[in-house]
Amino acid sequence: MREEGSVEGALQAKLQVNHSDKDKKKKFQKKNFHPQDSFTNASSTKGERYKEFPPCKHCGKKGHPPFKCWKRPDVKCGKCNKMGHDEKICRSEYYRKENAQMANEQEEEQLFVASCFTSSSSSDCWLIDSGKGTIAIESCRGTKLISDVLFVPEIDQNLLSVRQLTSKGFKVIFENEQCLIKDANNVDVFRIKMKGKSYSFDPMEEEQAVYSANTTTAELWHKRMGHFHHAALLNMQRKDLAIGFPHIETELPNCRSCQYGKQARTPFQQATWRATSKLQLIHTDLCGPQRTPSLNGSRYYIIFIDDFTRMCWIYFLRFKSEVASVFFKFKQWIENQSGCKIQVLRSDNGKEYTSSEFNKFCEDSGIEHHLTAPYSPQQNGVSERKNRTIMEMSRCMLHEKNLPKEYWAEAANTSVFLLNRLPTKAVNGKTPYEAWYGYKPLIKNLKVFGCLCFTHVPQIKRDKLDKKAEAGVFIGYSLISKAYRVFQPDTKKIIISRDVSFMENDEWSWNNEKDNSGADYQQPINLNQDELVDDPAVRGTRSLADIYQRCNVAILEPDGYLQAEKDPHWMAAMQEELSMIEKNQTCELVERPKNRKVIGVKWVFRKKENADGTINKYKARLVAKGYAQIFGVDYFDTFAPVARQDTTRMLLAIAAQNKWKIHQLDVKSAFLNGFLEEEIYVDQPEAFVVKGQEHKVYRLKKALYGLKQAPRAWYKRIDEYLLSLGFAKSLSKSTLYVKVEQNDLIVVSLYVDDLLVTGSSNELVQKFKENMEQEFEMADLGEMSYFLGIEIKQREGEIFMCQQKYAKEILKKFKMEGCKSVSTPMCPKVKLFKDDGEKVNESHYRSLIGCLMYLTATRPDVLYAVNVLSIFLNCATETHFKAAKQVLRYIKGTLSFGIKFCSSQNFELQGYADSDWGGSLDDMKSTSGFCFCFGSGIFTWSSKKQEIVAQSTAEAELIAATAAVNHALWLRKILFDLNLEQKLSTEVKVDNQAAISISNNPVFHGKTKHFSIKLFFVRDVQKDGAVRLKYCRTEDQLADIFTKPLAKGRFEELRERIGICTY
DSSP states (O other), X not given: OEEEOOOTTSEEOOOOOOTTOHHHHHHHHTTTOOGGGTTTOSOOOHHHHHTTSOOOTXXXXXXXXXXXXXXXXXXXXXXXXXXXXXXGGOOXXXXXXXXXXXXXXXXXXXXXXXXXXXXXXXXXXXXXXXXXXXXXEEETTXXXXXXXXXXXXXXXXXXXXXXXXXXXXXXXXXXXTEEEEEOTTSOEEEEEEEETTEEEEOHHHHHHHHTHHHHHHHHHHHHHTTSOOHHHHHHHHHTTOSBTOOOOOSOOOOOHHHHHHHOOOOOOOOOSOXXXXXXXXXXXXXEOOOSSOOTTSOOEEEEEEETTTOOEEEEEESSGGGHHHHHHHHHHHHHHHHSOOOOEEEEOSOHHHHSHHHHHHHHHHTOEEEEOOTTOGGGGHHHHHHHHHHHHHHHHHHHHTTOOGGGHHHHHHHHHHHHTTSOBTTBTTSOHHHHHHSSOOBOTTOOOTTEEEEEEOOGGGSOTTSOSEEEEEEEEEOSSSSSEXXXXXXXXXXXXXXXXXXXEEEEOOGGGOTTOOOOSOOOOOOOOGGGSOOXXXXXXXXXXXXXXXXXXXXXXXXXXXXXXXXXXXXXXXXXXXXXXXXHTTOEEEEOOOSSSOEEOEEEEEEEEEOTTSOEEEEEEEEEEOGGGOOBTTTBOXXXXXXXXXXXXXXXXXXXXXXXXXXXXXXXXXXXXXXXXXXXXEEOOOTTOOOTTOTTOEEEESBOOTXXXXXXXXXXXXXXXXXXXXXXXXXXXXXXXXXEEETTEEEEXXXXXXXXXXXXXXXXXXXXXXXXXXXXXXXXXXXXXOEETTEEEEEETTEEEEEOHHHHHHHHHHTTOTTOOOOSOSSOTTXXXXXXXXXXXXXXXXXXXXXXXXXXXXXXXXXXXXXXXXXXXXXXXXXXXXXXXXXXXXXXXHTTTOEEEEEOOSOOOOEEEEEEXXXXXXXXXXXXXXXXXXXXXXXXXXXXXXXXXXXXSHHHHHHHHHHHHHHHHHHHHHHHHHTTOOOOSOEEEEESOHHHHHHHHSOOOSTTTTTOOGGGGHHHHHHHHTSEEEEEOOGGGOGGGGGTSOOOHHHHHHHHHHTTEEOO
């Protein structure tokens, strides 16, 4: 196949026919070209066939049937979109300009035409001669009609007529063994060298030379637009769908990157129904997981497509379980932005779209959820095709500039950005961007993705002799400012800047980058938050995850009043907050002070959930922007105590031991009750400005949420009130209050605005509730059932606490809901150490360990495993991640497990302390573990690596015993403050005789003289009689579960003895 050019009427086309091949002759005859009349009449034209038609009823002219008339009333012009005429006779201003623009190019266009011939002749070139005839030639641009063409069966060459060239206005000059062909404007068209005794040339080579400029423009914009198909770009240019798009007319050569990225099957049948308004139908689909995580650790992306405008939004996810929460956020954002409501959502049958949470949200929101039939992705064709287009464009852009695979999210994000600005058949005459926003997109600043670029370094950040620019890789467009996003491989930073120069034909040499070796797995780059934005005009700094989330995403709870005003739940919550402020007389309206700084305020919204995940209430807080406060002027002290988890568990154990009930109270808007010592002024809240007094501000008499001193002000207020009621504050824990009235006892534990109340007399508890309700706006939650994510179940003489709901959320977050369970959280044969295997996503690993740490509030059976895994937070590998997943598998099989406190006759505090020896393979340090109980379930526990290297088992055990003794003394003080004094010595059981002997006897020898002074503190404590170490067998050592991984039998035995069970 080759491409050839001709002037209409100046070509002699020789159809290359092998006279010995009858099949080729038949094919030739099918084109209505008969050799017998080639010299008389090449072929009958359509005009001759239509001369017999009477005058048309639409235009009154002859020569065509009425149904082919260009002036039919039902014809719509593709140029001006008006009825009654065809675009070929459109008289609109745009069409006249387009015709004028193409006039100068018409002759050159007619000079060339592509043809494809099969020939047995060895000559495929043109010779200068004369002749005449007409023929239709198939080309890659379509069918071309060439008039005045003669067919000569005996000749085996294509002849170009000199006489016809000159008659058409061209000049043919023969000189110096060259033939020069010029057009009417005296511009060179062909320069043909003599070959042998004739002038022959290959039009394909010549056409490439003539059209080199246009081809370059076409190829460049093809790359800039993400390798989008060329026909759509031509349509975009013809219909003027964007601002700044250049004029391109040449056919695009085959693009190798498109061949690698866009090979596809035959398309499915298109749907017949279309939405007629925005958000009437939203298509969605999830794509992933990708083998290579993105820069921010994402492996999935989800898209949402508006059926009416075909506008697309993309979000990146680390886990498949995030689909529901992302849709909740998208729904609220898109409805707020457009003023419309999502009516129908169409998705596939994936589990992420069919969960009870997702279905309930759609039902509550009035969204009709359409699902495809199983194994029928064709029914979700819009999303599936969009996903395919995004991935094809991404692959092409990555391949074009040889970018590593970890940049797939950047490429996908850019693909969506471009697709929203490119034409689609579904939206006639507009781009999705214009259909959604109402105006054309500006694309003149688009650049080739992945190209080499240079970012200007501001003068303030460089010295006089420093470089004024830094090299980088262009990876997309900023969604938070009118700027480009550039990755700098040398510094591993992503910056946002508008001062960028591009070298679009060049690319970064990734082969020299150690961190980008081209492997399937690439560790995400840890971006420095302070260095993310290099443009001084951009004030905020955001991580990649934040930028992806800001790609048309809003959080589930509204960001401010504008997002919340359309929801009656949030409006009611704001009214309740303002009523509470007014009721508490928190502030007063005054004139704006001249010598004081006025602090701004904002609305913060949160949803409070129950233990079963249902919404308890909508909370709106008017929050002061405390970050604007100045120390020493607007505030001084800020500390406020908070109850510890082990203090809360001890209170539950005491209540179970004495068969008491624990009640829970919640102080509404607690911080609004704290009195301020400083003079502070704040602005009036948005949308709640007092009419006629807009210039005034509020002077605070009491604290407001967000102020740095607000927690301390509230604590001082509640502390003073509790003391006024006759309570005594614990000296060892300032959030515990106790009151003795006659022979009855009442205990209150304070956790910010939540109060836990228990005691021996229900009358005292009820009286306390009444006193609190008189002083503060209270919510009596009754018997304690759900506290800080912990589920509490109470019955006579027994209290059970667990985190089943939270454990399920962890499994769901890390996609382990369907995993197989195991019997122990850690295998005894597995030895973990640093640099053990390939590196993994550290942020993902840290998130998992953080979740497991909070789970240990009620699950001490996984404490040791979590403690060991937390050592590798900064150097996590695949081995460590596999060990962490084993903990999740163990949790999967013990979801309903928790700690149980029961009543027993023995109310003596008992402790257990143990240690391994050199268990850490990296530094040979040992692990200490201890726990305490009142005869049933343990209520406090610890597992911690020791700070020094123990040189013997006795030293390691003594270090663990010392830590346990210190904790025992603290517990005894709290019990004394609660009028529950321990009259006997507290026993701390140790399974090492040498450690006990050293703690009892002043022995000094070669193996003990290096001991730290604090280790001998145990001797003095035992002399005082408060605590004493007692030997126990290793089989009875409960703390053994906190120092080493155990086999199944031993582990299950100790798990049961420390009180871990089901309710």
